[in-house]
Amino acid sequence: MEQSETLFDVGTDVGRSLPPVYPHRAAHGTAGTLRQWQQEALDRYIQKRHKDFLAVATPGAGKTTFALRVAKLLVESGEVNRIYVVAPTEHLKRQWADAAGRVGLALDPNFKNSDGRHGRQYMGVVVTYAQVANKPALHRNKTEAGRTLVIFDEIHHAGDALSWGDGVREAFDPAVRRLALTGTPFRSDTSPIPFVEYVEDASGVRRSKADYAYSYGPALKDRVVRPVVFMAYSGNMRWRTSSGEEMEAQLGAAATKDITNHAWRTALNPEGEWIPSVLKAAHQRLLKVRDKIDDAGGLVIATDHEAARAYAAQLDELTGQKTTVVLSDDKDASNRIEEFSSDSSKLWMVAVRMVSEGVDVPRLCVGVYATSTSTPLFFAQAVGRFVRLRKKAEVASVFLPSVPVLTDLANEMEQERDHALEVPRTAAEDAEENLDDDLLEEANREERGSEAMDRGEFAALHSNAAFDKVLFDGNEFGLGGAMGSEEEMDFLGIPGLLEPEQVSTLLRQHQADQLRRKPQDSAAAEPVVDHRQLKSLRATLNKSVSAYAAKTGMHQGSIHTKLRDVCGGPAVGQATQTQLEQRLKKIQMWFVGRK
Numbered sequence: 128m129e130q131s132e133t134l135f136d137v138g139t140d141v142g143r144s145l146p147p148v149y150p151h152r153a154a155h156g157t158a159g160t161l162r163q164w165q166q167e168a169l170d171r172y173i174q175k176r177h178k179d180f181l182a183v184a185t186p187g188a189g190k191t192t193f194a195l196r197v198a199k200l201l202v203e204s205g206e207v208n209r210i211y212v213v214a215p216t217e218h219l220k221r222q223w224a225d226a227a228g229r230v231g232l233a234l235d236p237n238f239k240n241s242d243g244r245h246g247r248q249y250m251g252v253v254v255t256y257a258q259v260a261n262k263p264a265l266h267r268n269k270t271e272a273g274r275t276l277v278i279f280d281e282i283h284h285a286g287d288a289l290s291w292g293d294g295v296r297e298a299f300d301p302a303v304r305r306l307a308l309t310g311t312p313f314r315s316d317t318s319p320i321p322f323v324e325y326v327e328d329a330s331g332v333r334r335s336k337a338d339y340a341y342s343y344g345p346a347l348k349d350r351v352v353r354p355v356v357f358m359a360y361s362g363n364m365r366w367r368t369s370s371g372e373e374m375e376a377q378l379g380a381a382a383t384k385d386i387t388n389h390a391w392r393t394a395l396n397p398e399g400e401w402i403p404s405v406l407k408a409a410h411q412r413l414l415k416v417r418d419k420i421d422d423a424g425g426l427v428i429a430t431d432h433e434a435a436r437a438y439a440a441q442l443d444e445l446t447g448q449k450t451t452v453v454l455s456d457d458k459d460a461s462n463r464i465e466e467f468s469s470d471s472s473k474l475w476m477v478a479v480r481m482v483s484e485g486v487d488v489p490r491l492c493v494g495v496y497a498t499s500t501s502t503p504l505f506f507a508q509a510v511g512r513f514v515r516l517r518k519k520a521e522v523a524s525v526f527l528p529s530v531p532v533l534t535d536l537a538n539e540m541e542q543e544r545d546h547a548l549e550v551p552r553t554a555a556e557d558a559e560e561n562l563d564d565d566l567l568e569e570a571n572r573e574e575r576g577s578e579a580m581d582r583g584e585f586a587a588l589h590s591n592a593a594f595d596k597v598l599f600d601g602n603e604f605g606l607g608g609a610m611g612s613e614e615e616m617d618f619l620g621i622p623g624l625l626e627p628e629q630v631s632t633l634l635r636q637h638q639a640d641q642l643r644r645k646p647q648d649s650a651a652a653e654p655v656v657d658h659r660q661l662k663s664l665r666a667t668l669n670k671s672v673s674a675y676a677a678k679t680g681m682h683q684g685s686i687h688t689k690l691r692d693v694c695g696g697p698a699v700g701q702a703t704q705t706q707l708e709q710r711l712k713k714i715q716m717w718f719v720g721r722k
Contacts, residue, residue, distance in 0.1 A: 162351060165193045168339040172197055172306075175338060179305045179322050181282070185343040186310040186511025187352045191223070194278050194306055195230050201276050202232065202250070207303055209273030210234060210251030211266070213259060213295070214280040218461040220253040222487055223280065227253075240265055251275075256284050260294035271301045282307040283504070285321050295321045311507040343514070343540050347627055352514040353492075353521045354627040356634075357537040357598040358408070358618065359529035361607070362401050362591045363698065364393040369584040374684040379529035379595060380700025381665040386684065388499070391530050392587065395430065395497055397437030399590030404610050405495060406438065408594075408619060409526045410445055413474060413493040416623030420521060422471030423492040423623065428509055429479050430498040438497060439477045446474050453478040464488065489515045492623065496527040506536045520624040529595040537598045594618075597634060600627070604634045606641050607701070614641055664707040665699055671714045678718075690714065 161169065164184065172180055184190045201207040212223045212234060224236035235245045238252040240262045245252050252269075259266050270277070277299045279285065285295045299305060305322050319325070325333040346352045365375045366389050376382055376390045378401075394401040409425060416423045427442070429435035432454050439450040451467040453460050453476060467476045468488045476488075494513050500506075513523035527533050594615035596605040608614030617637040625633065669683075672690075676683045687699065694713055696706035 161192075161196065162189060163349065164339075164341040164346070164351070165189060165196065168193055168341070169196060169200075171339045177338070178303070179307065179324070180338045181307045181309075181323055181335070182339045182341075183309050183337040184339075184341040185346045185352060185514070186508065187515035188310070188341055188346050189351070190280075190308045190310060191226050194280075194308055195227060195232065197306055198227070198232060198276055198278065199230055201304060207274045207276040208250065209269075209275040211270065211275055211277040211299070211302070212251070212253040212280060213256055213277065213285075213299075214253060215256060215284045217255060218464060219280060220255065221461060221465075223253045244269070256291050256295065259298050260291045263294035263297040266294075266298035267301065270299055275299075275302045276304045276306065277302045279305065279307040279322070281311075282309050282320055282323065283311070292319065292321050310511060311504050350519070350626075351516060353516050353523040354599070354625075354630050355510060355514060355523045355525055355537075355540065356618075356621065356630060357534075358412070358524060358526045359534055359537075359595045359598060360401070360405050360408070360526065360592050361529040361595040361700065362394060362404075362593045363589075364390040364401075364587075365589040366390075366393045367586040367588055372682055372685075373588065374682070375688055375698075376684060377698030377700045378590075379531065379534075380698050381662075381669050382699075383683070387530055389585065391499055391528055392585070393590050394528050394592075395434065395499060396587035396590065397434055397441070399587060401590040401592040402438065402497065403441050404592035405497075405526055406441055407445060408592075408610065408615065409493055409495050409524075410442070410474075412524050412526075412619050415620055416492050416522075416524070419623040420490075420492060420518075422490045424467065424471075424473065424488065424490045425475045425493040425495070426488070426491050426512060427475065427477040427495040428498050429477055430500065432479055434497070435477045435479050439475075442475045442477065448472075448474060450474075451476040455479055487515070488512065489517050491515075492521065492523055494523070494525040496525060496533065501532045501536070503536060503539075506533070507540075510540070518624075520626050520629075522621070522623055522625050522630060524621075534598060538601050538603075540601075599634055600631060602631075602634075604638045606638075606645065613644070617641065661704060661707075664704060664711070665702075668699060668707055668711055668714070671711060671718075675714055675717065686714075 168182055168184075182190065182193065184193070198207075198210055202210070210227075210232060212220075212227070214220050214223055220236035224234045227234045232251075233249045234251045234253050235249040236253040238245050238254060240258060243265070254266070269275075279295075285292050299322070307322060320335070324336045326336045327333050343352060347354060359379070361378045361380075363375065364378055365373065367373050368389075374386070374389065376386050378390045378394050379387075382390070393399060396402070406427070409427075413423060413425045427435075427438050429438055435452060435454065439452045442450040451463055451473055453463050453467075457463070464476075467473050468490065471490065476491075491513050494509070496506075496509060498509075510525055513525060525537075527537070592610055594605065594608045594610060594612065596603050596607065597618045598604075605618060606614060617640065618634070621630070621633060672683050672686045675681070675686055690710045690713060691698070694706065694709045696702050696709075699707070702710070
């Protein structure tokens with residue numbers, strides 16, 4: 128249409144043919160000036176002239192500002208006269224409507240399918256993906272009734288269920304423009320996402336193609352997001368299996384997937400010592416951060432409602448104030464989030480999964496990842512709650528169980544990912560992934576039936592916590608230590624305001640100080656080994672234990688416990704080279720003795 132040619136005139140004098148708002152300033156209320164990535168993305172949008180545009184930008188980078196800038200341009204040019212925003216949750220509908228209102232775009236977040244049409248005072252609506260899937264024909268009619276721009280917030284949710292994807296396609300196929308946004312790796316499954324272009328790579332796998340991408344790594348270098356320091360905690364775990372056998376393992380030690388998951392689950396049990404100890408450490412960290420950032424808040428992400436309430440009770444006792452609890456079936460959830468966001472005196476909020484994505488509470492600086500969910504999507508969205516930068520040099524801290532899948536994700540924060548279709552997979556990979564990815568469909572409700580069944584099969588008996596290490600920028604720091612030790616306090620006491628380079632420098636300094644404090648006789652008794660060699664020793668010992676278990680019928684955990692009783696020392700994950708070698712010799716002797 129004629130207006131389109133005017134807006135997208137990309138000749139030598141772009142500024143002459145565009146509304147005054149471009150390119151010198153962002154619309155009032157979104158940002159004083161556009162960040163460099165937002166300006167680049169806007170330039171790309173104008174140059175491409177595509178009906179569909181996909182922008183991938185890390186959580187906290189300012190996707191809403193970019194999207195509303197595009198919307199403002201399209202409205203002022205006459206390209207569109209109706210706006211649809213599709214969001215994952217009810218709470219996000221409010222956030223979008225509030226942000227749009229600040230730039231002069233009136234959107235109705237309370238529109239219901241039963242309303243049929245929105246009020247004349249609004250130029251569009253904000254709806255959820257579920258709402259669209261429920262009545263796609265209604266939304267198609269509304270889309271066709273005007274020159275409509277559709278903004279898809281966290282577009283990967285359109286693939287959550289077949290009905291959602293089909294509904295989105297039917298409803299918004301007639302749109303004049305579609306702008307898709309996401310802040311994380313798309314999905315762990317291969318469900319296609321509507322209106323996303325897929326391109327075959329060299330290996331024949333079709334992958335999503337973004338029109339503009341801005342990952343956490345570049346955003347950190349540009350000082351757009353906060354640096355995240357991960358505090359990993361291990362500890363000794365003991366539990367009873369469904370067969371009545373008692374098991375014991377070190378959290379994070381090399382072990383089978385079942386043992387790792389049971390140890391992890393034991394750590395998260397509110398009745399053990401691990402969670403109270405880690406919450407206490409996280410609270411110490413929050414108080415330290417509030418020395419420089421006086422409104423800093425903390426968020427604990429729990430697996431289920433029962434755990435969330437128990438964690439909140441422990442925080443109540445620890446802090447002396449009532450902790451904000453946000454549950455997915457609570458009608459007041461949005462109000463609770465908004466109250467916590469605006470009340471700087473409130474220290475902690477505990478939530479079940481729903482706060483992990485898109486919810487904007489900029490003062491969150493400290494987090495506790497107290498959930499067994501471990502998909503890259505969920506982890507990135509959860510950590511994304513803490514990276515939004517408000518003032519120069521703010522640092523975020525996230526406490527997590529020291530299990531390989533989480534520490535690996537923490538170390539891979541800066542990696543870019545695309546959504547891949549038709550990737551060859553093994554049955555084992557499918558089974559493992561499905562344990563976690565169901566949360567995409569169940570993000571706002573508790574799976575009480577399966578949890579009750581699990582409680583009948585498993586019993587956490589005991590847990591304690593120990594400081595393991597700090598992860599930052601793909602590197603690991605710290606020599607471990609007891610809770611409250613000097614080793615732990617070095618890292619808990621890091622200032623809340625530091626540039627990324629200063630964080631790295633300070634962590635390396637603490638690492639060097641701890642090495643100097645290490646007793647000389649201990650250093651002489653235990654030679655320094657390459658981490659690969661230590662990993663190889665652990666793997667060899669675990670294979671030997673597995674083979675001995677198959678030969679004798681004993682449980683692997685019992686064999687490890689017996690080796691520790693005979694040879695001394697901690698669990699495998701904390702054992703030294705000498706201790707591992709002693710256990711290998713002992714189990715080899717046992718093999719010989721059974722021949």
